[in-house]
Amino acid sequence: MTQPHLSLQNVTYTYEENGPEAVSDFSLDVGRGEFVALLGHNGSGKSTVAKLLNGLYTPTGGNVLVAGMDTQDSQYTWEIRKRCGMVFQNPDNQIVATVVREDVAFGLENLGVPSEDMPAIIDRALSAVNMADFADRAPHMLSGGQKQRIAIAGILAMQPEIIVLDEATAMLDPSGREEVLETALRLNREQGITVVWITHFMEEAARSSRVAVMYKGKLVMDGTPREVFSQVDLVREYRLDVPPMTRLAHMLRERGLDVRPDALTIPEMRQEVKRLAHHA
Amino acid sequence: MLRDITLGQYYPIDSPVHRLDPRIKILLTMAFIVCVFLVGSPLGYLPIAAYLAWATWMARLPAKMMLRSMRPLRILLIFTFVLNLFFGTGDTELLRLGFIRVTQEGLYNAIHFSLRLIFLVIGSSLLTLTTPPVTLTDGLESLVSPLKVIKFPAHEMAMMMTIALRFIPTLAEEADKIMKAQSARGADFTSGSLKQRAQALIPLLVPLFVSAFRRAGDLAMAMESRCYRGGEGRTRLHVLKTGRKDWLAVASIAVLYAVVLLMARYV
Ligand SMILES: Nc1ncnc2c1ncn2[C@@H]1O[C@H](COP(=O)(O)OP(=O)(O)OP(=O)(O)O)[C@@H](O)[C@H]1O
Numbered sequence: 001m002t003q004p005h006l007s008l009q010n011v012t013y014t015y016e017e018n019g020p021e022a023v024s025d026f027s028l029d030v031g032r033g034e035f036v037a038l039l040g041h042n043g044s045g046k047s048t049v050a051k052l053l054n055g056l057y058t059p060t061g062g063n064v065l066v067a068g069m070d071t072q073d074s075q076y077t078w079e080i081r082k083r084c085g086m087v088f089q090n091p092d093n094q095i096v097a098t099v100v101r102e103d104v105a106f107g108l109e110n111l112g113v114p115s116e117d118m119p120a121i122i123d124r125a126l127s128a129v130n131m132a133d134f135a136d137r138a139p140h141m142l143s144g145g146q147k148q149r150i151a152i153a154g155i156l157a158m159q160p161e162i163i164v165l166d167e168a169t170a171m172l173d174p175s176g177r178e179e180v181l182e183t184a185l186r187l188n189r190e191q192g193i194t195v196v197w198i199t200h201f202m203e204e205a206a207r208s209s210r211v212a213v214m215y216k217g218k219l220v221m222d223g224t225p226r227e228v229f230s231q232v233d234l235v236r237e238y239r240l241d242v243p244p245m246t247r248l249a250h251m252l253r254e255r256g257l258d259v260r261p262d263a264l265t266i267p268e269m270r271q272e273v274k275r276l277a278h279h280a
Numbered sequence: 281m282l283r284d285i286t287l288g289q290y291y292p293i294d295s296p297v298h299r300l301d302p303r304i305k306i307l308l309t310m311a312f313i314v315c316v317f318l319v320g321s322p323l324g325y326l327p328i329a330a331y332l333a334w335a336t337w338m339a340r341l342p343a344k345m346m347l348r349s350m351r352p353l354r355i356l357l358i359f360t361f362v363l364n365l366f367f368g369t370g371d372t373e374l375l376r377l378g379f380i381r382v383t384q385e386g387l388y389n390a391i392h393f394s395l396r397l398i399f400l401v402i403g404s405s406l407l408t409l410t411t412p413p414v415t416l417t418d419g420l421e422s423l424v425s426p427l428k429v430i431k432f433p434a435h436e437m438a439m440m441m442t443i444a445l446r447f448i449p450t451l452a453e454e455a456d457k458i459m460k461a462q463s464a465r466g467a468d469f470t471s472g473s474l475k476q477r478a479q480a481l482i483p484l485l486v487p488l489f490v491s492a493f494r495r496a497g498d499l500a501m502a503m504e505s506r507c508y509r510g511g512e513g514r515t516r517l518h519v520l521k522t523g524r525k526d527w528l529a530v531a532s533i534a535v536l537y538a539v540v541l542l543m544a545r546y547v
């Protein structure tokens with residue numbers, strides 16, 4: 001059996017000694033190349049899980065393994081952070097340099113990559129997020145979506161295997177959100193990078209290959225978007241919504257129409273409506 | 281915001297002076313300042329003026345840029361001149377108006393010290409006009425790095441300056457936003473006594489500080505996630521290189537020294 005890429009084993013985390021558990025008895029294995037959406041209402045512990053994944057926090061109980069390396073073992077700390085990159089919510093608070101190119105270089109500089117190797121790596125990373133033309137611009141002049149793509153490029157330059165994005169789209173407008181999600185999906189598809197996508201937007205989660213739901217620090221649902229979102233009542237119990245089309249399917253079913261309960265996308269719904277119209 | 285405020289005074293063109301190694305440029309500016317102090321008489325400023333004119337030409341800077349750099353100091357300049365002129369010592373009286381007397385020595389000093397101030401300012405703005413602040417920071421870091429042996433935090437200092445430069449526009453934008461929000465609720469930042477205006481700033485500064493601290497926490501996390509662990513073992517994208525043009529610049533300052541010292545002795 002191949003080893004999971006990310007493995008959380010009965011992880012517990014408390015911010016203060018004897019305080020409430022922000023994450024409690026949380027177990028999740030993520031395989032290489034998966035795109036997992038992590039959902040949960042405010043304060044359910046998603047960001048805490050994210051920070052446990054690259055050793056920013058070490059678990060109070062249980063173990064977190066990244067490519068088999070335990071985050072509690074301090075000899076692996078930097079190797080883990082190199083392999084598991086992190087994109088945060090606020091685009092302004094994660095850019096270090098005053099020029100895009102220099103910001104992408106930041107991680108490389110920290111890793112001690114030889115100066116003469118950097119320009120080629122930086123150009124490749126910027127091309128991968130479609131930001132090659134912005135290399136010499138000042139980050140504060142860019143849009144939110146562009147800033148987040150710069151942040152992704154800064155991580156890509158370090159050649160990671162895993163990228164964790166903690167509500168990377170929360171502060172963006174719809175087009176910026178689409179840019180960033182599209183970038184993450186493409187990197188997952190083309191470069192096989194494992195992605196953990198934390199979000200509050202159900203339509204984003206619908207495009208992942210797996211959905212994990214947190215509630216009060218615990219993992220409460222785990223499955224394909226279809227499996228998870230078709231359980232509308234359960235999802236709502238965890239104070240989440242379902243994607244718009246699933247909601248519509250649910251409403252139609254409540255009114256006695258026989259549409260499939262797990263419709264996720266607009267084309268699927270269109271097909272269902274056509275099918276019903278045909279039967280009627 | 282038309283101009284990028286993180287560039288400070290920087291005049292973004294390309295020239296041999298812009299391309300000099302920032303470390304050499306900083307050292308040359310210091311050498312130039314010392315040189316200005318070595319001048320013994322107003323006439324001795326001739327080679328200094330000639331050198332600056334040449335450097336300005338080499339840097340492709342418009343002369344009016346250089347003169348503009350004098351603006352903030354005009355009051356100080358007038359003070360220097362007037363004080364030396366009217367309250368100078370010496371016996372050779374040129375003019376007397378009541379208790380004010382202008383002596384020959386006073387006039388001499390007024391001209392001498394004003395010229396000194398002018399050339400000091402122009403000389404140092406040549407550095408800031410041709411070097412972006414971030415490059416200047418890199419140069420400073422490299423220059424003070426030998427002090428690391430006595431535990432001087434050279435890298436940390438430079439990192440602080442870089443981050444400060446990076447966050448100036450972000451915080452300025454935020455301050456602007458908060459100010460507009462407070463004005464919309466009736467806050468008045470522009471009128472009233474000094475005390476009233478200072479008080480009006482409190483509702484601006486408090487949220488600004490709160491957000492700055494939150495940003496600092498976020499940034500620290502982001503930097504750590506990207507494997508930042510201090511200056512140890514760190515490489516740089518831009519390596520500072522000293523080349524032929526830098527040594528030529530050093531040679532030019534050596535010539536200036538020779539001329540100034542000779543003039544101080546024989547003229
Ligand atoms: N620095 C901290 N110190 C103490 N408690 C914290 C800290 N950060 C988070 N918590 C608590 O831990 C719990 C989980 O927080 P976390 O930020 O992981 O939730 P989240 O799912 O990311 O929420 P959101 O959707 O709002 O981002 C919350 O109850 C929160 O109050």
Ligand SMILES: [Mg+2]
Pocket residue numbers: 046047048166167
């Ligand atoms: Mg969060």
